[in-house]
Amino acid sequence: MQVEDLSARQAALIARLSPLLPGPALLWRKEDTIPYECDGLTAYRARPMAVALPETEAQVQAILRACHALGVPVVARGAGTGLSGGAMPHTAGLTLSLARFNRILEVDPVARTARVQCGVRNIAISEAAAPYGLYYAPDPSSQIACTIGGNVAENSGGVHCLKYGLTLHNVLCVRGYDAHGEAVTFGSEALDAPGLDLLPLIVGSEGMLAVTLEVTVRLVPRPQLARCIMASFGDVRHAGDAVAAVIAAGIIPAGLEMMDRPMTAAVEDFVHAGYDLDAAAILLCESDGTPEEVAEEIERMTAVLRGAGATAIAVSRDEAERLRFWSGRKNAFPASGRISPDYMCLDSTIPRRRLADMLLAIQEMEGKYGLRCCNVFHAGDGNLHPLVLFDANDPDELERAEHFGADILETSVAMGGTVSGEHGVGVEKLNSMCVQFSAQENAQMLAVKAAFDPAGNLNPGKAIPTLARCAEYGRMLVRAGALPHPELPRF
Amino acid sequence: MQVEDLSARQAALIARLSPLLPGPALLWRKEDTIPYECDGLTAYRARPMAVALPETEAQVQAILRACHALGVPVVARGAGTGLSGGAMPHTAGLTLSLARFNRILEVDPVARTARVQCGVRNIAISEAAAPYGLYYAPDPSSQIACTIGGNVAENSGGVHCLKYGLTLHNVLCVRGYDAHGEAVTFGSEALDAPGLDLLPLIVGSEGMLAVTLEVTVRLVPRPQLARCIMASFGDVRHAGDAVAAVIAAGIIPAGLEMMDRPMTAAVEDFVHAGYDLDAAAILLCESDGTPEEVAEEIERMTAVLRGAGATAIAVSRDEAERLRFWSGRKNAFPASGRISPDYMCLDSTIPRRRLADMLLAIQEMEGKYGLRCCNVFHAGDGNLHPLVLFDANDPDELERAEHFGADILETSVAMGGTVSGEHGVGVEKLNSMCVQFSAQENAQMLAVKAAFDPAGNLNPGKAIPTLARCAEYGRMLVRAGALPHPELPRF
Numbered sequence: 001m002q003v004e005d006l007s008a009r010q011a012a013l014i015a016r017l018s019p020l021l022p023g024p025a026l027l028w029r030k031e032d033t034i035p036y037e038c039d040g041l042t043a044y045r046a047r048p049m050a051v052a053l054p055e056t057e058a059q060v061q062a063i064l065r066a067c068h069a070l071g072v073p074v075v076a077r078g079a080g081t082g083l084s085g086g087a088m089p090h091t092a093g094l095t096l097s098l099a100r101f102n103r104i105l106e107v108d109p110v111a112r113t114a115r116v117q118c119g120v121r122n123i124a125i126s127e128a129a130a131p132y133g134l135y136y137a138p139d140p141s142s143q144i145a146c147t148i149g150g151n152v153a154e155n156s157g158g159v160h161c162l163k164y165g166l167t168l169h170n171v172l173c174v175r176g177y178d179a180h181g182e183a184v185t186f187g188s189e190a191l192d193a194p195g196l197d198l199l200p201l202i203v204g205s206e207g208m209l210a211v212t213l214e215v216t217v218r219l220v221p222r223p224q225l226a227r228c229i230m231a232s233f234g235d236v237r238h239a240g241d242a243v244a245a246v247i248a249a250g251i252i253p254a255g256l257e258m259m260d261r262p263m264t265a266a267v268e269d270f271v272h273a274g275y276d277l278d279a280a281a282i283l284l285c286e287s288d289g290t291p292e293e294v295a296e297e298i299e300r301m302t303a304v305l306r307g308a309g310a311t312a313i314a315v316s317r318d319e320a321e322r323l324r325f326w327s328g329r330k331n332a333f334p335a336s337g338r339i340s341p342d343y344m345c346l347d348s349t350i351p352r353r354r355l356a357d358m359l360l361a362i363q364e365m366e367g368k369y370g371l372r373c374c375n376v377f378h379a380g381d382g383n384l385h386p387l388v389l390f391d392a393n394d395p396d397e398l399e400r401a402e403h404f405g406a407d408i409l410e411t412s413v414a415m416g417g418t419v420s421g422e423h424g425v426g427v428e429k430l431n432s433m434c435v436q437f438s439a440q441e442n443a444q445m446l447a448v449k450a451a452f453d454p455a456g457n458l459n460p461g462k463a464i465p466t467l468a469r470c471a472e473y474g475r476m477l478v479r480a481g482a483l484p485h486p487e488l489p490r491f
Numbered sequence: 492m493q494v495e496d497l498s499a500r501q502a503a504l505i506a507r508l509s510p511l512l513p514g515p516a517l518l519w520r521k522e523d524t525i526p527y528e529c530d531g532l533t534a535y536r537a538r539p540m541a542v543a544l545p546e547t548e549a550q551v552q553a554i555l556r557a558c559h560a561l562g563v564p565v566v567a568r569g570a571g572t573g574l575s576g577g578a579m580p581h582t583a584g585l586t587l588s589l590a591r592f593n594r595i596l597e598v599d600p601v602a603r604t605a606r607v608q609c610g611v612r613n614i615a616i617s618e619a620a621a622p623y624g625l626y627y628a629p630d631p632s633s634q635i636a637c638t639i640g641g642n643v644a645e646n647s648g649g650v651h652c653l654k655y656g657l658t659l660h661n662v663l664c665v666r667g668y669d670a671h672g673e674a675v676t677f678g679s680e681a682l683d684a685p686g687l688d689l690l691p692l693i694v695g696s697e698g699m700l701a702v703t704l705e706v707t708v709r710l711v712p713r714p715q716l717a718r719c720i721m722a723s724f725g726d727v728r729h730a731g732d733a734v735a736a737v738i739a740a741g742i743i744p745a746g747l748e749m750m751d752r753p754m755t756a757a758v759e760d761f762v763h764a765g766y767d768l769d770a771a772a773i774l775l776c777e778s779d780g781t782p783e784e785v786a787e788e789i790e791r792m793t794a795v796l797r798g799a800g801a802t803a804i805a806v807s808r809d810e811a812e813r814l815r816f817w818s819g820r821k822n823a824f825p826a827s828g829r830i831s832p833d834y835m836c837l838d839s840t841i842p843r844r845r846l847a848d849m850l851l852a853i854q855e856m857e858g859k860y861g862l863r864c865c866n867v868f869h870a871g872d873g874n875l876h877p878l879v880l881f882d883a884n885d886p887d888e889l890e891r892a893e894h895f896g897a898d899i900l901e902t903s904v905a906m907g908g909t910v911s912g913e914h915g916v917g918v919e920k921l922n923s924m925c926v927q928f929s930a931q932e933n934a935q936m937l938a939v940k941a942a943f944d945p946a947g948n949l950n951p952g953k954a955i956p957t958l959a960r961c962a963e964y965g966r967m968l969v970r971a972g973a974l975p976h977p978e979l980p981r982f
Contacts, residue, residue: 110739110844133741155683166683168691169660182931190840190873192646192657192695194911195924195955196936200659200691204683221741248601250624250712296783349681353601382681420685433686440673444943445687451938464686 006092009072010049013094016066017052020059027051036077036095040142041085044427048075048089055100057177057213064181064211067094073460074179076207078119078150081142083345084426086154086206086462093460098149101213104128112219113172113189118149118212122156125217134219137164140422141330149212155204157422159255159329162380163288164220166422168203173216179453184210201448206424207459209452223288226254227298228322231305232279232312236260239281240356242308243379246285247352249304251297255286256380257329260359263374263387264328267335273328276312281359283310283379284325332376333387340372340389344405348412349421352382361411362386369404371397383421384412410435425463433463434470443467497583500563501540504585507557508543511550518542527568527586531633532576535918539566539580546591548668548704555672555702558585564951565670567698569610569641572633574836575917577645577697577953584951589640592704595619603710604663604680609640609703613647616708625710628655631913632821640703646695648913650746650820653871654779655711657913659694664707670944675701692939697915698950700943714779717745718789719813722796723770723803727751730772731847733799734870737776738843740795742788746777747871748820751850754827754865754878755819761826764819767803772850774801774870775816823867824878831863831880835896839903840912843873852902853877860895862888874912875903901926916954924954925961934958 010028017026027033028050038045049072054060067074073093080087089095101117104124108114109132114125122143126135139158140146146156151167152174164170173187187199202209233239239258246256259267259282264275275282285305287297302313316322328335336343350358355377362373372389386408390401409419409432419425419432433442445464450456465473501519508517518524519541528536540563545551558565564584571578580586592608595615599605600623605616613634617626630649631637637647642658643665655661664678678690693700724730730749737747750758750773755766766773776796778788793804807813819826827834841849846868853864865878877899881892900910900923910916910923924933936955941947956964 110735111842112739155688157683168688184932184935188909189842189907190909190912192648192840192874192912193909194916194920194927195933196699196939197646197659197691197695198935198939200688201939204688208687244601248603290787292783292787296781349683351602351680383683416680418679418681418684421681421683425685429685436685441675442686444675444689447942448687448689448692448939451942452935 006049009092013049013070013072016070017050017063020062020066021052021054025053025055027053036080036089036097039077039080039082039085039087041083041088041426041428044085044088046089046091048091048093048095051095051097053097053100060096060211060213061177061181061183063094063096064177064179068180068455068457071455071457073457074211075459076149076153076211078147078153079121079145081146082150082154082424082426083347084154084420084424084428086424086426086459087150088427090460096211098147098213101149105214107132107219109134111189113216114219115214115216116148117214118152119147122146122148122151129219130222133222135222136170136217137220138167138170148215148217152203152212152215153205153207154424155422157378157383159257159378161422162256162378163252163254168200170218171199171203171215172218174199174202174212175214176210176212178210179455179457189216204424206426206463208449208463209458211458223254225291225294226286226288226322227294228316228325229283229285229298229301229305230275230314230325231283231285231310232276233281233283233309234311235280236359237356238309239283240359242283242305242310243355244352245304245308246301247380249300251301251304253285253301253380254288255284257284258282258355258375258377258379259329259332260375262372263332263376266339266374267328267331270335270338271327271331273324275328279311284329329376332374336374336387336389340391342390342392344388344390344401346384346386346388346405346408347420347423348409348417349381349383350412350415350417352379354415354417355379355382358384358411358415362408365404365407369400371400371404373404378421381421382417384408427462430465430469431473433465434473439467439470442470497540500583504540504561504563507561508541508554511553511557512543512545516544516546518544527571527580527588530568530571530573530576530578532574532579532917532919535576535579537580537582539582539584539586542586542588544588544591551587551702551704552668552672552674554585554587555668555670559671559946559948562946562948564948565702566950567640567644567702569638569644570612570636572637573641573645573915573917574838575645575911575915575919577915577917577950578641579918581951587702589638589704592640596705598623598710600625602680604707605710606705606707607639608705609643610638613637613639613642620710621713624713626713627661627708628711629658629661639706639708643694643703643706644696644698645915646913648869648874650748650869652913653747653869654743654745659691661709662690662694662706663709665690665693665703666705667701667703669701670946670948680707695915697917697954699940699954700949702949714745716782716785717777717779717813718785719807719816720774720776720789720792720796721766721805721816722774722776722801723767724772724774724800725802726771727850728847729800730774731850733774733796733801734846735843736795736799737792738871740791742792742795744776744792744871745779746775748775749773749846749866749868749870750820750823751866753863754823754867757830757865758819758822758826761829762818762822764815766819770802775820820867823865827865827878827880831882833881833883835879835881835892837875837877837879837896837899838911838914839900839908840872840874841903841906841908843870845906845908846870846873849875849902849906853899856895856898860891862891862895864895869912872912873908875899918953921956921960922964924956925964930958930961933961
């Protein structure tokens with residue numbers, strides 16, 4: 001689009017939206033829109049034509065109708081903490097900030113549900129439910145800042161989602177507006193719904209099917225007690241197999257995390273969590289529930305971990321020690337930032353039984369690409385967060401890091417996993433989607449998108465690659481000789 | 492369609508399919524297709540043009556391609572135990588029996604998964620997993636006969652789905668073919684998938700989006716122990732509130748069922764389960780897990796039930812007594828058959844907190860329609876199975892029973908529930924879908940259906956009503972003066 005076209009479009013949009021919103025709720029000057037040019041994925045940036053900050057449903061509806069009439073793309077935005085660029089603006093579009101929809105509408109302690117507006121922060125739900133001994137289970141690392149609307153868009157996870165499920169498993173109903181500005185409701189308080197169940201389609205759809213304004217979530221009782229086991233292993237094979245053994249024993253820990261030695265070394269230096277630096281890998285394995293349940297589960301997990309070859313086992317004796325065990329895990333990303341100018345965090349998943357294979361494959365890739373990688377995994381559900389360390393100012397290192405990352409993703413898919421566990425696709429993993437899915441599968445998703453939004457107005461260009469993009473990516477990989485798994489990609 | 496058109500169509504279909512299948516695998520003579528003319532909903536019948544019984548994936552693919560080319564509707568069928576007519580044939584279509592896809596392909600005790608063909612019976616999965624101490628949790632009453640493919644189509648539940656979830660929550664991956672005969676895969680072994688998550692859309696889609704051939708399910712450890720509480724209540728208000736109190740106390744029982752006095756009287760006469768016939772309602776409340784967990788949970792549930800006003804409480808002392816407590820519940824339907832020539836089983840859901848309101852509303856309807864109703868509820872998840880008793884040979888009784896049923900469904904929706912909890916919509920509840928959903932919502936579902944099957948070849952006319960049908964139903968209700976809730980329906 002030419003600059004003058006864009007400015008004419010912008011003028012038309014402003015003219016249309018101005019009567020709908022009070023002055024401070026509509027931003028379009030460069031200095032006002034710059035703060036919105038990226039989300040948590042700062043490597044990708046774009047400035048929108050305008051940013052709207054509505055306060056009422058009627059305003060949202062009117063904005064959507066206006067944008068639909070003008071053919072202007074709409075990108076909804078919560079707190080902007082997303083890691084895959086799902087809320088990155090569209091240059092010729094409107095960014096719809098829903099930050100002002102921040103009211104908790106109802107907490108029902110008997111039904112154990114909460115009905116909240118989309119802009120309520122994840123942790124604020126748990127705070128509102130705390131007087132009743134309840135909380136909202138999914139706990140992304142960003143939970144102090146991220147909003148429930150964004151969690152719905154990305155189907156966010158967290159350390160505890162192994163036991164308590166992802167956002168999808170904790171949301172009962174989503175209410176909002178479609179691309180045409182029509183009111184829509186997905187799901188209900190019931191366990192099942194007749195007809196096609198569209199709620200699980202909305203959760204994780206990255207703002208492409210509808211704009212979420214209100215969410216009814218399930219609340220769970222705060223456990224009376226939590227204790228954490230820290231187990232050391234002399235090699236990654238035993239550590240990986242121990243994860244599978246815990247699950248195979250019929251135990252679903254409240255959290256089951258793995259860190260390899262490069263990771264524990266980096267965090268120990270930073271937060272002094274008391275990690276065993278002689279261990280090739282450590283596991284953090286949490287139990288929560290009544291004191292009786294926790295005692296019994298800790299005993300069973302300890303036995304399984306010993307049987308799987310743990311060289312040392314420590315069990316938190318009190319809440320302070322439990323939090324100290326977790327402090328290293330929670331500071332893994334900043335700790336990596338201390339030892340490397342840049343790092344790339346991946347988010348792929350693999351079947352649990354392949355954890356050790358993957359760690360060994362990554363060690364081999366370190367040699368191949370001449371870069372270091374620290375590994376921290378949500379091991380219990382096979383969700384990897386390898387951190388590839390590099391210096392972005394060295395173009396050769398940057399390129400090698402990108403190939404390293406692509407290799408990890410494609411190896412994950414080859415092992416039967418996926419390219420994203422909980423951070424979403426956004427703009428970041430569009431190429432990876434070409435590896436994950438066949439042309440036909442991506443076309444099927446695009447057809448479903450079109451069934452909701454035929455004009456393609458809601459968050460266009462995100463999450464699902466076009467067939468042309470996949471074809472181009474395939475040619476690029478072939479040219480670069482960078483197809484680590486000849487049977488992939490399937491386009 | 493004229494009879495001669497139909498027979499020409501049939502001849503064309505037979506000619507096309509005959510080379511693809513051995514003789515006994517293609518049925519079209521009247522005497523051969525009669526056994527397929529209905530599923531578990533015997534009130535609705537239709538004979539298909541032909542029945543195909545393929546044995547290989549290649550045959551299924553070829554059949555789908557042929558039917559797509561000819562524009563012949565395809566209705567997939569498992570064991571035919573569905574209760575809503577989802578597998579009822581299309582007069583101008585092909586019934587695709589998948590009974591021969593009955594192999595268990597893999598049981599992985601470490602990953603706790605099983606990969607099975609669609610025609611494997613629900614209970615056969617648990618039998619195959621038993622040597623590893625595992626089982627497949629969803630347990631519809633028909634589990635001895637029903638197939639996993641049918642369970643996927645209807646998102647089947649069961650007594651234990653309160654704790655262990657519906658089919659959706661226990662299926663990891665579905666593989667099959669689309670309306671064009673293209674291979675499709677939905678889901679993976681991973682907890683989350685990038686892009687639009689189509690697996691939850693397939694589960695419960697009643698054969699309208701794709702034909703399922705292979706399913707990977709989650710297995711769970713068989714609990715070491717199960718014990719059951721039988722609690723009596725002097726009135727239904729206390730019984731309903733007790734259900735809400737158990738859940739509000741943070742307990743998720745393995746099963747939580749309610750029966751009212753007419754129901755217990757009917758079953759006690761039949762199976763002598765030892766039910767308290769003085770009680771206005773009884774609850775069956777099961778705990779499973781390790782002996783320590785069960786002991787602790789039984790103690791907590793007992794305290795909650797007493798606090799909620801239980802007049803008598805019995806706890807099963809051994810497995811024989813536990814099975815006896817359940818024998819009444821499991822025989823509720825045949826027991827109703829003994830006291831009435833016919834009964835209509837409904838399947839609506841309501842929020843748990845409305846259980847007592849609903850029982851009282853049904854008691855009022857008994858007077859209004861001059862018919863009796865026995866009630867057995869999956870109370871823990873608010874799924875009702877009222878059994879309206881009537882004599883189908885009396886046209887007036889039949890009509891009153893139909894109005895009674897419609898009143899229950901519409902009251903359920905008005906209370907914030909749904910018209911179907913676990914039996915599906917099929918042909919039975921098409922009109923109810925008009926009550927449950929707005930015209931726009933049904934249109935959205937039809938658009939999603941079209942995104943998978945643009946020609947509308949897979950199980951047409953099921954599960955989602957056309958807009959014309961809803962408009963007609965609305966006019967009919969208005970004419971009959973049978974709109975119990977003026978705010979409904981929303982068309």
